[in-house]
Structures are given as structure tokens and as C-alpha cells.
Amino acid sequence: MDQADQLRKLVNKQKKVRKVSRVITVTSGKGGVGKSTLTVNLAIQMSRMGKRVIILDADFGLANIEVMLGIRPTYNLADLMFRGRDLKEIITEGPEGIGFISGGSGIQELSRLTRDQVIYLVQKLYELDELADIILVDTGAGIADSVLEFVSASNEVLIVATPEPTSITDAYALLKTLNRKSDYARESTSIKMVANRINDEEEGLTLHSKLGVVVEKFLNIKIEYLGGIHQDVNCQKAIMRQEPVTIGYPTSSTSREINAIAAKLLDIPIEQKEGKGIAQLFNRWMKNIYKKK
Numbered sequence: 428m429d430q431a432d433q434l435r436k437l438v439n440k441q442k443k444v445r446k447v448s449r450v451i452t453v454t455s456g457k458g459g460v461g462k463s464t465l466t467v468n469l470a471i472q473m474s475r476m477g478k479r480v481i482i483l484d485a486d487f488g489l490a491n492i493e494v495m496l497g498i499r500p501t502y503n504l505a506d507l508m509f510r511g512r513d514l515k516e517i518i519t520e521g522p523e524g525i526g527f528i529s530g531g532s533g534i535q536e537l538s539r540l541t542r543d544q545v546i547y548l549v550q551k552l553y554e555l556d557e558l559a560d561i562i563l564v565d566t567g568a569g570i571a572d573s574v575l576e577f578v579s580a581s582n583e584v585l586i587v588a589t590p591e592p593t594s595i596t597d598a599y600a601l602l603k604t605l606n607r608k609s610d611y612a613r614e615s616t617s618i619k620m621v622a623n624r625i626n627d628e629e630e631g632l633t634l635h636s637k638l639g640v641v642v643e644k645f646l647n648i649k650i651e652y653l654g655g656i657h658q659d660v661n662c663q664k665a666i667m668r669q670e671p672v673t674i675g676y677p678t679s680s681t682s683r684e685i686n687a688i689a690a691k692l693l694d695i696p697i698e699q700k701e702g703k704g705i706a707q708l709f710n711r712w713m714k715n716i717y718k719k720k
Contacts, residue, residue, distance in 0.1 A: 448556045450705055451563050451692070452581035455588065456597025458568035461623040462587045463491040464666065465656070465685065466565040468673045470525045472689035473561055480525045481518060481559040483705075485577055486567040487530040496521050497669030503531025507551055508544065514551045518558070522674055526559070555705040562705050569597065570604045579611045580711035586650070589624045590634050598638055606646045610711065618648060621688060622655040631655025653691055656684045 453469075455462045463486070470480040484492040493500055500519040506512040518526040555562055564581070566574045578584055578601075588598045602618070605611050620638065622631035635652040642648045661679040665672035673682045 446556060448559045448705060449561045449583070450581060450708055451561065451583045451585055452566060452577055452708075453563060453585045453587065454566045454574060454578050454601065455568045455586060455594075456570075456599070456601040457594055460568070460587050460589045460594055461656070461662075462568065463495055463565055464662065464672070465585075465587055465621060465623065466563050467492060467495055467521075468671050468682070468685045469689050469692075470521075470527075470561075470563055471523045471671055471673045472686045473693065474523045474525050476689065476693060478560040478693070479558070480561045480563065481555060482521075482525065482527040483562060483564045484527060484530045485564050489567070490529050490531055492527050492565060493519070493529050495666065495669060496527070496671070500527075500529045500531070503529040505531055508547070514554050515558070522671060552705050564708070570601055574601075575605060575608060576711075577708070578605055579608045580708045582615055582617065584616060584618045585653070586618060586620050587623055588620060588634060588638065589622070590626075590630055595634065595638055599641060602642055602646055602648055606648060613648065617651070619651045619653045619692075621653050624658050625655045626658060628655060653688050654684060656681055656688075 453462055453466045466482060470482050474480050482492055484490065487504075490503075498519060498521060500517070502510075502512050502517040504517060507514060507517050517528055519529065521527050564577055566577050568574070586598055586601070588594045606613070620635055622634045625631040625634065631654070632652070634655075635650070639650045639652070642650055657680050659672075659679055659681040661676040662672045662681045665675040668675060672679060673685060676682060
């Protein structure tokens with residue numbers, strides 16, 4: 428049996444599982460726009476709303492999520508692949524009942540997986556569908572291959588941008604590069620945007636308009652606006668304390684706005700499409716990597 432047949436069997440097996448988790452990939456065109464901060468706090472707010480949430484830190488080698496939470500995981504994704512650990516062992520418990528999987532260091536080895544290792548990874552990550560209602564994938568920033576593979580394999584993408592001109596141009600560059608990928612399925616991919624570090628709501632709407640109009644005109648991609656998050660000194664204080672702002676400053680403007688975004692996300696009915704679920708995301712990601720070898 429070749430690799431394609433084995434992967435097909437795994438996908439068919441997943442389809443028979445009653446529960447499939449919702450996967451939301453959070454990304455940005457440039458670094459430093461608050462992507463990981465949003466991911467962590469979205470997870471906390473969704474958990475408070477009764478959802479089982481797991482964060483997958485896919486910014487391999489930097490471990491942003493664990494630094495932000497001030498929690499040092501015992502194991503990371505590399506331990507699953509190369510050191511014989513089970514999936515449940517590499518999920519670290521975070522605040523408010525959320526879980527997270529750290530990319531950790533040495534994860535660059537993922538680009539050199541053998542066929543058997545590809546099958547093993549898909550088998551293991553497919554188990555996440557039974558452990559979470561929502562999986563938030565926090566990618567690296569920019570147009571690196573690893574970022575684009577995650578984004579193109581996702582059915583639901585959340586892009587974070589700030590009013591800085593470089594943030595807008597880099598977000599457009601990300602979507603333009605994504606649009607050129609042969610495996611990007613525009614019809615089945617929902618792209619949403621959050622405007623971060625805005626001074627007022629009008630600035631957020633202007634940011635969405637600037638990016639949205641150009642993207643729709645030249646790339647034929649529609650971007651839904653989820654809302655804006657205002658500049659807030661409490662957010663920076665929370666980051667310095669390695670404490671999520673929704674815990675340290677629950678009544679701050681940032682906490683209220685992230686709560687509104689989380690509620691909006693959970694109220695949006697997502698049509699069940701082939702390709703949902705963490706196993707399928709990794710299935711597509713690893714197959715794309717393998718093609719390049």
C-alpha cells in the first residue's frame with residue numbers, strides 16, 4: 428500500500444467519526460501585530476463560553492504561546508514525532524481549562540519526515556478531534572512555506588493586522604501568495620480579519636476597507652470584518668507579567684473586545700465541508716511538504 432492509499436484510509440476513517448473539531452488558523456502578514464496575544468485570549472474566552480479549546484503553536488522553534496502564558500511544557504510536538512510521547516502527553520494545561528501544544532525547539536525536523544512518519548503524525552493529530560471543540564492554530568508571521576501550508580490547508584483563517592502601513596502591505600502579500608498556491612481552495616475557505624491596536628472604531632473600519640477592497644478587486648477574495656481591538660496599556664502590562672489580559676484585566680477594553688470577537692465567531696454557523704478537522708489540515712500540509720522533496 429503506497430502513501431496515498433494510506434492517507435486516504437485515514438481520511439475516510441476520520442469522516443466516520445461523529446465529532447469533528449472546528450479549526451481556526453490565526454495568522455498575519457508581519458510579526459509583532461498581536462497575533463499570539465489574540466490567540467491565547469480568544470482561547471480563554473471561548474473556554475469560558477463552554478468550549479473545549481486547544482492551541483497548537485505552529486510558529487515552530489519560537490514557543491510564543493508558552494512564553495506568553497509563563498508555562499514551561501514538559502513535552503512538545505517534537506516529542507510526539509521523535510521521542511515516543513503520546514498526543515495527550517504533549518498537551519499542556521493552561522489557564523481557564525485551555526490546552527496548548529508547543530512547537531518547541533528542533534521542530535524543523537518536520538520538513539524531513541519519511542513516509543511512515545507522515546502517516547504516524549496524521550494518525551496522532553487526528554485524535555485531537557476527540558479532545559477539543561475548537562483548535563486554534565497560531566502560525567508564524569509572513570509568507571514562509573510553513574505558514575502558507577497551514578493557511579492553505581485551513582477552512583477558516585483569521586488574519587490580524589494593525590493600522591501600520593507595513594502591516595497592511597504584508598497582509599496583502601500573504602493573501603496574494605496564498606492565492607497563487609494550487610492547493611488553496613477559495614470557495615471553501617472563510618477569511619476573517621481583526622484590526623488590532625486601533626485608536627477608534629473608524630480606524631478599524633478604514634483598515635478593513637483598505638485591505639478588503641484591494642484583496643477583493645485583485646485577488647477575488649472576500650474578507651469578513653470581525654471587529655477591532657483598541658490600544659490598551661493594560662494589554663502590555665499583562666504581556667510583561669506573562670498573564671493573559673482577559674485574566675489579569677478582565678474589565679479592560681481589550682478583554683471586552685476579544686470577548687465580543689469570540690462570541691461572534693461562535694455564533695457564526697460553519698458549514699460542514701470536507702477538509703475540516705485537524706487531521707485533514709495536517710494531511711494536506713504534510714502531503715504538500717512531501718511533494719517538494
